[in-house]
Amino acid sequence: MSGELKKALAGQLSPDELDRLVGSFDIVGDMAIIIVPEELLHRKRQIADTILALHKHIRVVARRAGHYDGEFRILPLEIIGGEERRETLHRENGVRLLLNPEKVYYSVRSGNERKRVAALVRDGERVLVLFSGIGPYPLVIGRIQPLCQVVGIEKNPDAHAYAVKNLSYNKKITNVSFIHGDVREQLPQLGRVFDRIIMPLPRSAGDFLDLALGGLCRDGWLHFYDLQEKGGFAEAVEKIGQACRRNGRELATASVTVAGHCSPRLFRVCVDARIG
Ligand SMILES: C[S@@+](CC[C@H](N)C(=O)[O-])C[C@H]1O[C@@H](n2cnc3c(N)ncnc32)[C@H](O)[C@@H]1O
Known part of the structure; x- marks a missing residue:
């Protein structure tokens, strides 16, 4: 997956920007959660649109806007593409899990x-x-x-x-x-x-x-x-x-x-x- 995103963005980002791009991301339900380095923040929309185009089942693209923090180990997010929502339904080991990744770990x-x-x-x-x-x-x-x-x-x-x-x-x-x-x-x-x-x-x-x-x-x-x-x-x-x-x-x-x-x-x- 990591190579796929870099490949798809090859025509749009400079070689230096491509080097800095973190090509892998987590998929939680229909939400992609990606790390966008500071120097690529001006490219966040393009990155999100490319993820949405590559993965038809992804409806929301969010970036980590901080680190897991505090007693509840919560991760701040910024929606950078797709639907403006934070709740998603994920399937793991045969179990259905509804969550808002910004409110819970x-x-x-x-x-x-x-x-x-x-x-x-x-x-x-x-x-x-x-x-x-x-x-x-x-x-x-x-x-x-x-x-x-x-x-x-x-x-x-x-x-x-x-x-x-x-x-x-x-x-x-x-x-x-x-x-x-x-x-x-x-x-x-x-x-x-x-x-x-x-x-x-x-x-x-x-x-x-x-x-x-x-x-x-x-x-x-x-x-x-x-x-x-x-x-x-x-x-x-x-x-x-x-x-x-x-x-x-x-x-x-x-x-x-x-x-x-x-x-x-x-x-x-x-x-x-x-x-x-
Ligand atoms: C690393 S997360 C693990 C959550 C879950 N077990 C999982 O695997 O997704 C740790 C959890 O412990 C909770 N927590 C922290 N201190 C706690 C306490 N003193 N009593 C109960 N829960 C606590 C946090 O809110 C957080 O949801």
Whole structure:
């Protein structure tokens, strides 16, 4: 896809501009989300029109107008072509997800990782997804493993509202529920333990490890996301080891999966840990 956009713009942009063009972009539902470097902002309309001409199913072209930021990890957008709207319906792993990418966090790039984790869930498990966003982990797990029970907790009111809507859009999924609020308050109030807890908050999940261990049953599974450079993956495991020691628990097994990267050197890793 990256070569295709550059090729289509070859007659319109100078060789230097073509060099600077980021040819790849994310597709969320019928929306393309692209990074337009500062020096190419005067070309944004041409870039958007070319994407629309190349991909007939794309109706909205937006550019990243900032970075993922704040507690809710929100990304500011500017619509640069197509329809002037921000809501779209995306399909992932057989699940329908409605979202406004400017109000909620959602990454299409994590779809394979969600499928990997969902495939590990066994019949009868009680699963908790902390930081559940618009619901992709709970819904994908709920669809793939209909004989488990899944609960998601999310603080961003817009993301929680989409999660609830998304549950109603996926009528066959009947084993998922969502709670709105801060996991620090909501998890202790649940007064129950889980067989598996998923923590998709790579930048600060470490701050919630003690809390998560309190909600995890003996011999339960923890999926802990962290950001680490190559060679530092053992540090992610060590964070869990330390939390286990603080809480009188035992880290029985741990394996690390690379689930993506944030920059060429910084990886998003998931530690699958069995905790006694
Ligand atoms: C990286 S996003 C992951 C969202 C979702 N699991 C996904 O994969 O698309 C992290 C989410 O955690 C939420 N969050 C951050 N702090 C929270 C807290 N203390 N309690 C509940 N949710 C929180 C954010 O609003 C955001 O939606």
